[in-house]
Amino acid sequence: MKIMKFGGTSVGRPERMHQVKDLITRDNERKIVVLSALSGTTNALVGIGEALAEANKDLAKERIDTLHKHYLTFYKELLKEEAARSKAEKVIKEHFEFLNIILKISFNEAINRDILAQGELLSTKLFYTLLQELEINAVFLPALDFMSIDENQEPELHKISEKLKVILANYPEENIFVTQGYICKNHRNEVDNLKRGGSDYSASLIGAAINAEVVEIWTDIDGMHNNDPRIVDKTRPIAQLSFDEAAELAYFGAKILHPASIWPAQQYNIAVKLLNTMEPDAKGTTITAKEIGSGVKALAAKDGITAIKIKSSRMLLAYGFLRKVFEVFEKYKTAIDMITTSEVAVSVTIDDLTHLKEIVLELEVYGTVEVDNNQAIVSIVGNMIAESKGTVANIMDCLREYPLRMVSYGGSRHNVSILVEAQYKNDALTSLNEGLFEWKDEV
Numbered sequence: 001m002k003i004m005k006f007g008g009t010s011v012g013r014p015e016r017m018h019q020v021k022d023l024i025t026r027d028n029e030r031k032i033v034v035l036s037a038l039s040g041t042t043n044a045l046v047g048i049g050e051a052l053a054e055a056n057k058d059l060a061k062e063r064i065d066t067l068h069k070h071y072l073t074f075y076k077e078l079l080k081e082e083a084a085r086s087k088a089e090k091v092i093k094e095h096f097e098f099l100n101i102i103l104k105i106s107f108n109e110a111i112n113r114d115i116l117a118q119g120e121l122l123s124t125k126l127f128y129t130l131l132q133e134l135e136i137n138a139v140f141l142p143a144l145d146f147m148s149i150d151e152n153q154e155p156e157l158h159k160i161s162e163k164l165k166v167i168l169a170n171y172p173e174e175n176i177f178v179t180q181g182y183i184c185k186n187h188r189n190e191v192d193n194l195k196r197g198g199s200d201y202s203a204s205l206i207g208a209a210i211n212a213e214v215v216e217i218w219t220d221i222d223g224m225h226n227n228d229p230r231i232v233d234k235t236r237p238i239a240q241l242s243f244d245e246a247a248e249l250a251y252f253g254a255k256i257l258h259p260a261s262i263w264p265a266q267q268y269n270i271a272v273k274l275l276n277t278m279e280p281d282a283k284g285t286t287i288t289a290k291e292i293g294s295g296v297k298a299l300a301a302k303d304g305i306t307a308i309k310i311k312s313s314r315m316l317l318a319y320g321f322l323r324k325v326f327e328v329f330e331k332y333k334t335a336i337d338m339i340t341t342s343e344v345a346v347s348v349t350i351d352d353l354t355h356l357k358e359i360v361l362e363l364e365v366y367g368t369v370e371v372d373n374n375q376a377i378v379s380i381v382g383n384m385i386a387e388s389k390g391t392v393a394n395i396m397d398c399l400r401e402y403p404l405r406m407v408s409y410g411g412s413r414h415n416v417s418i419l420v421e422a423q424y425k426n427d428a429l430t431s432l433n434e435g436l437f438e439w440k441d442e443v
């Protein structure tokens with residue numbers, strides 16, 4: 001089987017949904033189609049939740065009505081026949097009634113997650129209605145029946161796999177299964193999600209759960225580019241990446257992939273392809289275990305980073321200091337992205353500031369603590385970077401104009417990471433783009 005995941009822009013307009021229908025019916029392979037919410041919907045739902053959290057019901061109502069209008073136009077363009085249209089009307093009515101009921105009850109985090117789930121529920125039901133109208137055989141597979149996370153928010157791959165296999169065995173003759181990305185159940189059996197951009201993660205988890213042949217991530221660009229196309233003008237797609245390289249890029253900010261979406265595929269050695277819905281025949285990027293080529297392949301950056309420096313005069317020969325520092329982060333379930341050490345101090349970076357106050361208080365037991373907000377990690381990713389001569393010198397040369405707060409080199413064979421103030425991020429990406437890649441032959 002294969003997995004075909006379509007992102008927000010790929011389903012965000014009625015004609016795009018028709019294109020998705022064409023793409024999933026191009027062959028007779030058995031496939032699970034994973035859909036995101038229509039582009040803009042999850043942002044709108046976040047906005048509704050925010051208004052409710054501030055107890056601004058008028059604003060929440062206004063936002064619900066705006067979104068509702070969008071869907072009322074959308075389905076009329078999507079569907080032609082009366083029967084299908086009336087099904088779609090019912091679906092839209094059901095979900096917007098739900099949102100309007102929430103206006104009347106007291107708001108909490110669990111309800112907020114229910115609100116966020118509406119986007120994927122709507123997109124899959126509308127798409128499924130389109131398939132029915134066109135008499136294309138398909139099975140609707142509610143993700144909430146099989147996708148789950150544990151109390152640490154980690155996906156329960158074994159359970160997911162068991163459940164999915166049972167469900168799929170009920171439909172031996174069917175070739176197309178349609179399900180939601182992003183949404184899941186948590187250990188309290190409430191509706192939850194895999195965080196923003198999580199449909200990629202859903203696709204990869206589903207691929208691993210059923211040992212699929214390939215996980216195809218269909219999006220609005222022709223694969224992973226060598227740099228962030230939203231920031232840098234001149235970028236180009238990369239034909240092949242290894243799992244490690246792709247994981248580093250995703251983790252360090254390449255928005256095309258959810259940060260955690262590579263490990264499930266890597267664990268089960270399932271190829272991941274990044275493809276363009278708008279240009280289906282473009283080569284895209286293929287991600288496998290193979291390590292091809294050497295040197296720098298791509299850059300990515302992640303902002304919203306905070307650096308914490310812990311300086312202890314007692315670190316000299318004090319084994320156990322780092323363990324104590326790390327235990328504080330572990331206690332607050334806060335992941336560390338970058339680390340640099342000197343004889344008397346250690347600097348780490350985090351992006352989850354939920355427990356920053358408590359973390360700082362506890363670290364102060366071990367030394368002086370300094371916090372720098374508004375930082376960005378710029379990552380240079382490739383194969384054997386740390387072993388190829390001159391690469392790091394070239395990187396530093398490109399960055400000579402910017403103050404560097406941290407440099408992490410040698411942690412893996414695939415990554416050099418630099419921490420700069422967020423204000424330098426875009427310029428740093430641009431300078432590195434000019435300095436590290438050959439652009440002479442480009443048209």
Ligand code: ADP
Nearest residue numbers: 007008009219221223224225227228254255256
């Ligand atoms: P989808 O809605 O299909 O999940 P996303 O918006 O999440 O799509 O991801 C695709 C977008 O990621 C692209 O439109 C592009 O702007 C952005 N992006 C950031 N970095 C990269 C990169 N290195 N290569 C390709 N796209 C990238």
Ligand code: ASP
Nearest residue numbers: 036042182196197198199
């Ligand atoms: N709809 C969700 C989001 O916008 C998940 C996804 O698109 O991957 O974050």
Ligand code: MG
Nearest residue numbers: 007197255256
């Ligand atoms: Mg995405």
